[in-house]
Amino acid sequence: MKVIKKNRFTKARGGSSKLLVLSCAKCGNEIVNYQKDGIGTLLRLYLDRIRGPRELLNSIESVHEKSTMPNLVCDHCSALIGVPMIYEVENRLAFRLIRGSFSKKTL
Numbered sequence: 001m002k003v004i005k006k007n008r009f010t011k012a013r014g015g016s017s018k019l020l021v022l023s024c025a026k027c028g029n030e031i032v033n034y035q036k037d038g039i040g041t042l043l044r045l046y047l048d049r050i051r052g053p054r055e056l057l058n059s060i061e062s063v064h065e066k067s068t069m070p071n072l073v074c075d076h077c078s079a080l081i082g083v084p085m086i087y088e089v090e091n092r093l094a095f096r097l098i099r100g101s102f103s104k105k106t107l
C-alpha cells in the first residue's frame, strides 16, 4: 500500500510525494489515505491519488465525470469533507476540501 505512484503529475509538482491520512475533524474517523504530490497546502484530493480505503475506491473507480461524483463524507458522522470539482488546468477530477472539516497526518 505504501508504493508511491509517479507520473507526469508528480513531476509537474517537483517530484516529491508523501502519503497522508485525513480524518474527520468532528469525530476522528479516518476518511481517506492520499498521496500528495509536491509541497503546499492541501486544497483538493485528486481521485487518481486516493489510495484507500477500499470502499471509497470502489465508489469512485467508475466515476469519469463530475456529475456522477459523490460528495466526500465521513461514513461515521456524515460530516461533509469534500465536494466534486474539476481541476481545469489538468482536467482532473478532484474533491475540493471543506476547510476545517478534517485533520491530516503524514504516514
Ligand SMILES: [Zn+2]
Binding pocket: 024, 025, 026, 027, 028, 029, 074, 075, 076, 077, 078, 079
Ligand atoms: Zn465524522
